[in-house]
Structures are given as C-alpha cells and as structure tokens.
Amino acid sequence: MSENRGISKSVLYLMSASAGFVVANNYYNQPLLNLIANDFDVSEAAVSNVPLFTQLGYAFGLLFIIPLGDKFPRKKMVMIDFIFIIIGLLAMAIAPSLPILIISGFIVGFSCVVPQVFVPMAAQLAKPENKGSAIGIVMSGLLIGILGSRFISGYVGEYFGWRAMYYGATAMMLVLWLLLKLKLPELQPDFKGTYKELMRSTWHYFKTESPVRLAALRGGLGFAGFSAFWTTLVFVMEDNFNYGSGVAGAFGLLGIGGALAATVIGKLSDRMNKNNLITLATVIMLLAWVIFEFSGNSIIGLVIGVLLVDMGLQSLHITNQNIIFSRNQNARNRINTIYMVGYFAGGALGTITGAYAWELFQWEGVASLGLFYTIIILIAHFSFKKTESA
Template sequence: MPENREEGLKNSVLYLMSAGAGLVVANNYYNQPLLSLMAKDFQVSESAVSNIPLFTQLGYAFGLLFIIPLGDKFPRKKMVMIDFIFIIASLLAMALAQSLPILIISGFFVGFSCVVPQVFVPMAAQLAKPEKRGSAIGIVMSGLLIGILGSRFISGFVGEYFGWRLMYFIAAGIMLIFWLLLKLKLPELKSDFKGTYKELMQSLWGYFKSEPPVRLAAVRGGLGFAGFSAFWTTLVFLMEENFNYGSGVAGAFGVLGIAGALAASLIGKLSDRMNKNLLITIATAIMIFAWVVFEFSGYSIVGLVIGVILVDMGLQSLHITNQNIIFSRNPDARNRINTIYMVGYFIGGALGTTTGAYAWELFQWRGVASLGLFYSILILIFHFAFKNSIPEEN
C-alpha cells in the first residue's frame, strides 16, 4: 500500500518475511539427506530415489511459472494464505506415501505450492525504500538460504533417529503455526494488473523478449544453482561410501553453509553500492574456487567444509545481485520478472539434480565436482559474452 512504501519496510515485517521464506523453502529440501533412507524403505536405487528432489524442483519451477505472476493481479496476503493450505496438504501426503511413485508425485506438489518465498522477495523490494532495496532483498534471501541449509541438518537428524516420515509431519505442523503468524502480521499489498490471467501469462513472454538483463540473470542463476543442487543431491552418497557416515552428518553440512547465508545482508548492501557486473564476476570466481577445492576433497572432511562455505557464499552473492538488477526494472511487474528469473533458476536446479546423480553413478565424487566446475565456468562465459546488455549501475 502507498503508505507502507512511504514509511519504508518495517523491520518486524521484513524479518517475518525472512523467517517465512526460510521455513517454506525448507520443505523443498528436507528430502535430500533422507534419500538413502527412502531408497532403503522402498528398496530402489539411488538414481531412482533422486527423482524425488528432481520432481520437487520441477514442481517449484511450475509453481513459479503459474502461481507467482498472480501476485501482480491479486492481493498478495490472500494469495499467500490460500497457498499455505496446499503446502500443508502436500506435506501430509509426503508423510503418508506408501510407494515411491506417490512420494515423487507428492514431492512435485510440495515444490509447486512452496513458492511463497518468491512472493516475499518482490514484496520486500516493493515496500523498501529504493536505496535500501538490495539490503531488504539480502535479508529475505538470508532467511531463505538459512532455510535451505538448515533444513538439511534438521531432516538429517530427524531421519537418522526417528525416520524420514516424521520430518514431514513436523513440517506440516510448522506451516500451520506460521500460517497463523502471517495472518496476524503480514501487510496487504494491492496489485496493479487489471487484465485476465491469460493476458497476465502472455505478458511474461513479452518481458522475456524485451528484457536481456532478466534473461542473462536467469542463465547465470540457473547454472549456479545447477552445481549447488548436484552437490547436495550426491553429498549423502559420498558420506556413506567414502566416510561411512549417515544422513545426520550429511545434513550437518547445511549448518556450515549458513555462514554463507549470514553474509547475505552484507552482500545486499554491497549490491546497492558496488558495480554489479564486478560483483557477479567475484561471486562466480568464488564458486569456481570452491569446485576446485571439491575436486580434491573426496576423502577430506576439511576440504568439504571449506568448499561448502565458499560455494554457498558465491551462489548467494550471485543470486542477490541478480535479483537487485531485475527488481530495479519494471516495478509494476516485479512478480512476473521474478517468475522469469526463478523459473530459469530452478530449471537449473532440476538439471543439476539429474546430471549430478548420473555423474555420481558414472564417475563418483570427482565427476560431481567436475560437473559443478563446468557449470560455474559457463556462468563466466555467458556473463562476459552478454554483460553489456546490463546498464552500468553503481
């Protein structure tokens, strides 16, 4: 609402959205440390069970494409409240699934419904004062990444000691509690688009064609997230095969990655002041170095620890800078712009999950590390080839 934009974004609302982003997105990632337990439960192969995170990420991409643009047409709070009901139902379906196909389908709907964080990010960008936009995005993204990484620690622990199904019952309960908090505290924002849903969706293609910076950001983000997803999908297999550790230790690596997430607010501030092309180059260089470290860390916990911190910091820096670039344009269509970017981002995640599983089966850990390095080098190639499509900004 106009008065909220004039006052700026209240800290209480900003941190509520940050916490909500983390708690909701966590639902998409609880499965990764639990894959070995699920494979044993249903007596299937590692590559077969990797379809669970694959379809969850595909569901997220579809949710971004078909749900998030509605934020430019309907009141945001009402949209979030309805979506939470579907999140809870999907999590309960995961907990009660009696076969791998049902689990995979349920995972798709978890991903499809858990797109609320991508409503909160443009909300923060809209409510914040222009000079604090990057900082606000960074705080919400910090919560989101902490949710991604913390989810692996929590689910790894719960899965190892109490079984994987309990994790999804707990998640459904958390969503119910947070639904109540959002109902009480989340502000409403009116939307400007007056056309039909068909016209809304058609406008996505128009923005995709007319906005080279958004297309480039989607490619960079997708490639970065591809490597990230390949790592987390296969880490639990590495822990079991090379170190004889279970899902609890694999999930604990998520806590290390939170160090990268905590840098998000600083990165957001930097993206308000620093040349964004340079910041993207530095972020990608950090990821490349992380994957080089991973190449030599198949039997080194210390190497894996260093690599996790670096790859999370690099990806977070890349992601926040990408979003600051795209949200500085077309303020009346931020949800649709975010949809284009995030669909590319999570298509990259699905690609990384699939190729990571096959890289593990064919070449073990060295293959996964080489794959992540390849994706990161591609980011630099695309960035240097097309970065002139981005106006120089401070």
C-alpha cells in the first residue's frame, strides 16, 4: 500500500479506533483525581501533577519520538512504542505513592504518541482529494478517545476504584498491539540522515515555516483552555453540585458530538477557505467560555458550554492539521511534531494554570482563564494569518 493509491476503510477505521484507545490513556486520570487525592491523602493542587506530567510526557514524546517516523519504518516504530505504553500503564495500576504515579504518568504520556504517527500516515496513504477526510476520520477516533476516556474512567473509578481503570487499559493495549501487528501497513521513511540531522531539520522547519508556528500557537492556546476545563470539572462537580467522578466523566459523552464534527470539518477543509474556518471555530470557543462564566451553578450551562468548546476546538485542530500537512510532504512527521509539541505544551500550561485558577478564584477564575486564551487565539490569527496559504 503506497502513497496516493488510497487506504482501505478497514485499515483507516482500525487506525482511528487505535488512536482513540491509545490517547485515552492520557486522560483516564482526570475524573479520578479526587479518588487519587483521597487515596494518597494529598491536596487538589498536588494531585493535579498527575495530568500535568502526563501531558508534559506527551509533549516530550512528540518532540523526540514522532520525528523518527520520517527515518524509521512506521509499523515497527508503533509496535515497539506499544511495549512502553503497556509498561507505563501497569506501573500506574500498582503505584504505591503519588510520586511513583506521577513518574508512571509521564512514561505513559511519553509513549502514547502513536496517534500522531497515524495522522500523517493517513494523510500520506489517502488520495490527495481525500486527505482532509482521512485526517478527519483518524482525528474523530482520537477525539472520541479523549472524551470517552473520561466517561469510562469516571464510572470505573466510582464503582471499582481508580487502579482498576489502569489494569483494564493495560489489557486493551495488548489487544490493540496484536490487531495492528496483523493489519497495519508499512510505510518506508523518506529521511536518510542521522538522528541529529533529523532533529536539526525539525528545528529548521520550525524557524522557516511561519504557518506551522501559527497553527501550533492557535492549537496550543485552544487546548490550554480545554485542559483547564477538564482538570477542574471534577472539582466543580463535587463542590458545587455534590456529584462524584461518574458524573464528571459523563460530560465526556457530551463532547463526542463535537468530536464527530471532525469528520465534517475534515471534508469542509478540503474545499473551504481555511482562515474562515479557523475564525468560525475560535468564535464558537469564545461563546463557550462566555457561557461557562455564568454556569458555575448551572448544569444546563455547563452542558451547552461543553458541546460548543469541543466543537470549536476540534474544528480548529482539524483545519490546522490540514494546513500543515499540505506543506513539506516529505517531512510530515517533523511538521506534525512542531505542531503537536505546541499543542500539548499548551495543554500542560492549561492544566497547571487551571488548577491554580480554581484554588484562587474557583470556577469563575477557570472560565476567565479560558476566555483569555481564546481571545489571544483571535488576536494572533488576525495578526498573522496573511502569512499562511489557505
């Protein structure tokens, strides 16, 4: 199966499902934070280090692992990476203390970068006219994994304990490893230099590709607000509504509607002006954060806000990726590295600032923080969008 001959639906949907289940490992912890804090008898700020270091691990994995997709055969790379995912998840399941859990979370984040191999693979394998659609399908799986993970872990944690979630995740990764071993096509690399040259060329693309830098800034700020919301939702559910992890996790199901919009946006981004799509997506997120400002004691307001913020962020994300994958096609993994490092560095920023905004100003502080990040997206987009090809 080679570039531009297309990709079978079965392989595309396997990649989509795998992306979802793998990325979910990074987010199981969020609805479980109260349970973990109670188990280890630590504060909300201290337990927030678990998602923080998981996201930092993901950013480092994107930086140091994903560029290798331009140098080594992709399937072999995925198979090896899965071994480290399994080790990290098992370590989280048996962690005897919070520091060990934090370190294990970093390992999980560092190794769970497989979806960011699948996205450029889908772009490479798809026919040119179907590139946006293929990216959208894989991203829909990834985004449903992010959102569904919170629903699953919330209820598993509530009824079976937080450790059970990580034992189950370990078993799921073993199943996926076998399916991918049997079905995933191999793609040979384009880059023939050393690892040092590979990383140097990644830095070169960062310096010279202003559209990629702008996409990374937009994505990172959008994900910062998103992460601040999900890190603190479990706290507002307990403090303001007296609900447990199960209800907090159930909010993930609401966001799946927004994630499913990724397939539609993928198709639209093949035909419509991408700058206009990005503006629309950011305005939708802005509206979500305004609604959140007045929803600290309103479940209905939170529900509407979740639907809008997910739809806006996923639309922004898909359009960003279609822009960057249309450039430098022999360096897709390195280009994706630049974008996704910015994206998840933003997520780590949102996690830590969201935790402190909650401790200092409660829900209104979190909503104001998300609003601030989204306004910066609009300012940056209108200031620099002329530099990119839409």
